[in-house]
Amino acid sequence: MSMAGTAVSTLRPRVSPLRYPGGKSALYPRLRKLIRDMGLAGCTYVEPYAGGVGAGLGLLATGQVERVVINDLDPAIYAFWATVQSDSGWLIEQIRKTELDVNEWRRQREIYQSADTSRRSELGFATFYLNRTNRSGVLNGGPIGGLDQSGNYKIDARFNREGLAERIRILSLYSDNIIPTSQDGIEIIEKYAKQDNTFIYADPPYFEKAGSLYLNAFSPDDHTALARVLNSYADRPWLLTYDNVPQVAKLYSDRRRRKFELNYSAHRVGKATEIAVLADLLPEVGEGWKVTSS
CATH class of the missing domain: 1.10.1020 (Adenine-specific Methyltransferase; domain 2)
Structure with a gap:
């Protein structure tokens, strides 16, 4: 669907109505490039831990993806x-x-x-x-x-x-292409990872400050369970982002991990370094991502 006549920018469209601590709308250009490089334009984009879905809705509004699955366990x-x-x-x-x-x-x-x-x-x-x-x-x-x-x-x-x-x-305008659900994120990953023409972007509750930022904070067992599932689908197209803590390297030791910077407004002002974990199927990422071995 064309966005002609709206004020949405193709560089970084801002269409999500929600403000979210650590929201990932700034990742829109990088996710767009990954999806294009994998030949997944027009795919189903899935966020198992959705929140504000800033990047995903931008991809939908600019025609990069066909539909967006917005999953959040929080009933509100x-x-x-x-x-x-x-x-x-x-x-x-x-x-x-x-x-x-x-x-x-x-x-x-x-x-x-x-x-x-x-x-x-x-x-x-x-x-x-x-x-x-x-x-x-x-x-x-x-x-x-x-x-x-x-x-x-x-x-x-x-x-x-x-x-x-x-x-x-x-x-x-995209109501038929937005699929809201309220299930456990792992259930959503297991459902859509098996489907073709699907890209999963997982941005789960982080390790640090999780209790103050998320209503559904993760326990250590939750982080481990998520890693077990994502690692089992390493040959499927998914990207995971986390805070920059040692646990990520331990849980995803067999996956490529890349650092990136993100602007924050909650609890601190300025840039924070975070970690992206790449499924094996994803092409190598370029500018703005830094190789990390720790």
């Missing part, structure tokens, strides 16, 4: 993506009319904390509201500017109504 994140996919008009209406103040923030937080999945759209919007009004987008954090709104930035600082409504409108 799933509720948001399911609402984007099935009830975008209602979501846009809420974005345009809902008050941006601490009283409304408290109300939306109650909806979010109740986690009533039978009211999926309301839960999805509450999740979105907190993501856009909380510091660094952390759902269990506090509002920008504080409860007394005495900070330099106020609660509406990251809630550009028209800009966010436009992102939802753009995504609504």
Whole structure:
């Protein structure tokens, strides 16, 4: 589908409505190149640990991939993506009319904390509201500017109504090509790794600061189980990203690992060095990736 007439850049399109700590939208050009180099243009792109899906939705909106599987075990994140996919008009209406103040923030937080999945759209919007009004987008954090709104930035600082409504409108054009699911990430990997014309990008909860950044943090056993599955599909097209810690080299000692830099806003400002693990099938990556043997 053509994106003519929209403001989306083909260099690094910004179509995800969510803010995410450590979000990987900046990897869009590198993922695009990998997919093209493997002859997988028009494939199904899968994120087993989706979050904001910044890169994946950019690939969809620019026609690099045919569909995007957005999987998140967190029922609240799933509720948001399911609402984007099935009830975008209602979501846009809420974005345009809902008050941006601490009283409304408290109300939306109650909806979010109740986690009533039978009211999926309301839960999805509450999740979105907190993501856009909380510091660094952390759902269990506090509002920008504080409860007394005495900070330099106020609660509406990251809630550009028209800009966010436009992102939802753009995504609504691809509703048939967005597949939201809420399963264990390993189940999704095992399902799609066996299918042809599929690319998996796994960005699981990291080792460090995981408890403060992710609602579904990983235990050491979870990291080990993920490595066991991905290593068993080394001949399939997948890319994994992690924080730069020694455990990654131990779990993926037989795979190529490449360092890359990423800008962060949550908990620290500046660049962070992270690790990408490449399945054997992937071509060698070039500029912006550094070889690591540790």
